[in-house]
Amino acid sequence: MYYIGIDVGGTGIQMGLVNEEGQIVYRGAIKTKVEDGFNKQVKDMAECALAMCADNGVSLDEVKAIGAGVPGITDPHTGAVIFCTNLGWYQVPFATEFQKYINKPVYVDNDATVAGLAEYVAGAAVGTSSCVTLTLGTGVGSGVVVNGKVWSGAHGAGSEFGHTILVADGVPCTCGNKGCVERYCSATAIIRMGREACAEHPESAIMTAAGSLENINAKHIIDAAKAGDPVGVKVFGDYVHYLGLAISGIMNMWDPDIIVLGGGVANAGDFLLDAVRAEAKKYVLYKDVEYAPIVRAKLGTEAGIIGAAMLGLNA
Amino acid sequence: MYYIGIDVGGTGIQMGLVNEEGQIVYRGAIKTKVEDGFNKQVKDMAECALAMCADNGVSLDEVKAIGAGVPGITDPHTGAVIFCTNLGWYQVPFATEFQKYINKPVYVDNDATVAGLAEYVAGAAVGTSSCVTLTLGTGVGSGVVVNGKVWSGAHGAGSEFGHTILVADGVPCTCGNKGCVERYCSATAIIRMGREACAEHPESAIMTAAGSLENINAKHIIDAAKAGDPVGVKVFGDYVHYLGLAISGIMNMWDPDIIVLGGGVANAGDFLLDAVRAEAKKYVLYKDVEYAPIVRAKLGTEAGIIGAAMLGLNA
Numbered sequence: 001m002y003y004i005g006i007d008v009g010g011t012g013i014q015m016g017l018v019n020e021e022g023q024i025v026y027r028g029a030i031k032t033k034v035e036d037g038f039n040k041q042v043k044d045m046a047e048c049a050l051a052m053c054a055d056n057g058v059s060l061d062e063v064k065a066i067g068a069g070v071p072g073i074t075d076p077h078t079g080a081v082i083f084c085t086n087l088g089w090y091q092v093p094f095a096t097e098f099q100k101y102i103n104k105p106v107y108v109d110n111d112a113t114v115a116g117l118a119e120y121v122a123g124a125a126v127g128t129s130s131c132v133t134l135t136l137g138t139g140v141g142s143g144v145v146v147n148g149k150v151w152s153g154a155h156g157a158g159s160e161f162g163h164t165i166l167v168a169d170g171v172p173c174t175c176g177n178k179g180c181v182e183r184y185c186s187a188t189a190i191i192r193m194g195r196e197a198c199a200e201h202p203e204s205a206i207m208t209a210a211g212s213l214e215n216i217n218a219k220h221i222i223d224a225a226k227a228g229d230p231v232g233v234k235v236f237g238d239y240v241h242y243l244g245l246a247i248s249g250i251m252n253m254w255d256p257d258i259i260v261l262g263g264g265v266a267n268a269g270d271f272l273l274d275a276v277r278a279e280a281k282k283y284v285l286y287k288d289v290e291y292a293p294i295v296r297a298k299l300g301t302e303a304g305i306i307g308a309a310m311l312g313l314n315a
Numbered sequence: 316m317y318y319i320g321i322d323v324g325g326t327g328i329q330m331g332l333v334n335e336e337g338q339i340v341y342r343g344a345i346k347t348k349v350e351d352g353f354n355k356q357v358k359d360m361a362e363c364a365l366a367m368c369a370d371n372g373v374s375l376d377e378v379k380a381i382g383a384g385v386p387g388i389t390d391p392h393t394g395a396v397i398f399c400t401n402l403g404w405y406q407v408p409f410a411t412e413f414q415k416y417i418n419k420p421v422y423v424d425n426d427a428t429v430a431g432l433a434e435y436v437a438g439a440a441v442g443t444s445s446c447v448t449l450t451l452g453t454g455v456g457s458g459v460v461v462n463g464k465v466w467s468g469a470h471g472a473g474s475e476f477g478h479t480i481l482v483a484d485g486v487p488c489t490c491g492n493k494g495c496v497e498r499y500c501s502a503t504a505i506i507r508m509g510r511e512a513c514a515e516h517p518e519s520a521i522m523t524a525a526g527s528l529e530n531i532n533a534k535h536i537i538d539a540a541k542a543g544d545p546v547g548v549k550v551f552g553d554y555v556h557y558l559g560l561a562i563s564g565i566m567n568m569w570d571p572d573i574i575v576l577g578g579g580v581a582n583a584g585d586f587l588l589d590a591v592r593a594e595a596k597k598y599v600l601y602k603d604v605e606y607a608p609i610v611r612a613k614l615g616t617e618a619g620i621i622g623a624a625m626l627g628l629n630a
Contacts, residue, residue, distance in 0.1 A: 073601055073604055082601075082603070082604055083603070128469075129469070130469045142568070146461050146462070146466060147461070147462065147464060147466070149462060151461060151462070152570070153569065153570025153571075154443075154444070154445045154570055154571055154572040154607070155570055155604050155605045155606060155607075156570075156604065157566075157567075157570050157600065157601040157604045157606060158566075158567070158568060158569055158570025158571075159568065159570070160567040160568060160600050160601075161567075161568050163567045163600045164563075164564035164567050164568050165481060165560045165561070165563070165564055165598070166480060166481075166483055167482065167483045168481050168482045168485075168499070168556075168557060168560050170483075175600055177563075177597075177598050184483070241483075242483060245480045245483050246480070248479075248480070248492075249479035249480055251472075251473075252472075252473070252475040252476075252478045252479050253457070253473060253474065253475060253476050253479050254468065254473055255467070255468025255469055255470055255471070255472045255473025255474070256468075256469055256473075257469040282492075283480070283492050285472065285475050285478045285490055286388055286397075286472040288397070288398070289388060289397055289470050289471065289472045290470045291470060291472060292469070292470075
């Protein structure tokens with residue numbers, strides 16, 4: 001049996017036929033056309049999915065369920081999308097609308113949540129029964145699995161670790177609050193810290209590589225830290241401190257089997273992960289008890305399709 | 316059928332025969348004798364449990380399971396207590412030892428976790444399928460239920476919300492870290508804030524009521540706030556701010572059906588709860604989506620016996 005997974009993004013919609021092992025066997029894609037409106041967008045998705053099956057000789061009898069991951073908030077009970085700003089969707093009955101074209105069970109959940117599910121089914125957390133996956137990108141997304149089941153909250157509004165407070169009354173966040181995890185642990189955060197440090201220390205190797213404050217990215221900072229540049233080392237250390245504190249909170253409260261780090265910043269690999277492991281360890285409450293290893297995500301951008309598909313398997 | 320629940324405390328051990336509705340029908344109690352050592356302590360507990368059954372005409376055939384809540388860390392998979400400082404227990408096989416006397420399934424978990432389970436089965440969270448119960452006392456304990464099952468972590472070390480970070484690099488905590496939730500949201504925290512404020516403002520109504528800095532308790536501060544005393548209002552407001560921030564983190568990450576507040580501070584009732592509800596609402600990420608109501612715990616000190624007993628029902 002196959003599961004159709006749809007990764008609904010702001011610029012493109014990627015989909016795949018996924019087997020029960022969480023492997024993508026066939027693919028499809030369409031552009032995101034916000035101007036088309038919800039009904040037409042769903043029709044185009046369903047037609048793309050039907051064509052993906054037909055083109056590869058897969059009968060709908062072989063498709064068990066359809067799942068979609070969206071950058072927004074969903075109601076897992078009804079399959080509605082409560083809102084998804086990038087797509088222009090507000091309170092739309094996604095599952096019901098999609099079933100007009102393919103009458104199978106349709107599941108929908110948040111994109112960071114399905115990425116976490118993907119790592120659980122087919123990635124870095126295979127063999128565990130609980131995991132928290134953090135996506136360190138523009139923001140900090142999180143996907144949670146507890147007792148083998150994806151958890152995005154009783155109202156579909158949970159798993160927003162990026163918007164829990166790490167520094168009460170700290171740096172203002174895009175969400176309107178102050179001191180959110182996202183403001184200290186995202187790619188955006190390390191870039192902000194890098195820019196602030198380079199404004200005071202334009203002699204830093206970060207500036208030599210980036211050319212200007214505006215051009216600074218996470219890789220410039222991490223490379224400078226690797227090379228021993230004092231400003232790079234300081235900014236990297238500050239970032240690792242906050243990320244270690246935040247992750248220790250996951251260990252102390254959720255205590256999952258494993259913690260998975262994905263997103264652009266995690267591309268720094270063990271240079272980052274080893275530092276974060278050492279820092280988080282300082283703040284774990286019960287150091288004599290086994291706690292979650294911190295590992296790198298395995299699935300990259302495929303996590304969106306795989307995790308969406310696996311909503312049907314995990315339901 | 317009955318379940319035996321044992322609330323293992325540092326000074327006394329309370330137990331009860333609990334029915335499937337979570338009501339205590341018979342009780343027993345012994346003193347905690349740390350000097351007796353683990354084996355003798357367990358023997359005394361089992362004998363007390365057997366006597367409680369015999370004295371009330373309850374056959375062991377009517378007892379389905381035994382559960383214990385301990386102020387420490389347990390391994391829910393093996394029924395071992397990893398450590399429980401107050402009892403002097405380190406890596407002790409609680410379930411196995413207890414079964415020498417009563418050969419039934421024996422469960423053991425953290426005391427704050429079982430208090431949360433009690434509220435779920437028979438208290439303020441009845442009818443929900445996920446809840447987070449915070450016990451605001453000397454520290455901040457937490458008990459979590461997800462998808463109808465108690466969750467104390469993959470390694471038994473989770474559900475320690477009191478030791479997640481709320482103020483990175485903030486007030487030093489007894490655990491060795493800085494800025495833990497417990498340092499801002501416990502009874503100890505509001506008392507510390509009250510003492511600091513009264514040291515600068517000895518004219519406060521808090522001091523009139525308490526007589527000295529050392530005598531200040533949470534009730535003095537809350538009563539002063541109710542009466543409009545400026546220092547009382549300020550300290551209470553600061554406490555509510557931190558508690559609201561912390562609770563918003565639970566809403567944004569766990570998104571449970573309901574959040575239950577127990578412990579001494581929660582005795583302030585709606586005066587506190589209304590303020591916390593308003594404060595937490597400010598920091599909820601998705602204000603248009605339903606989020607957890609904040610309610611007061613119902614079971615008080617009975618939660619320890621009831622929740623321990625219900626470990627067997629919930630397993």
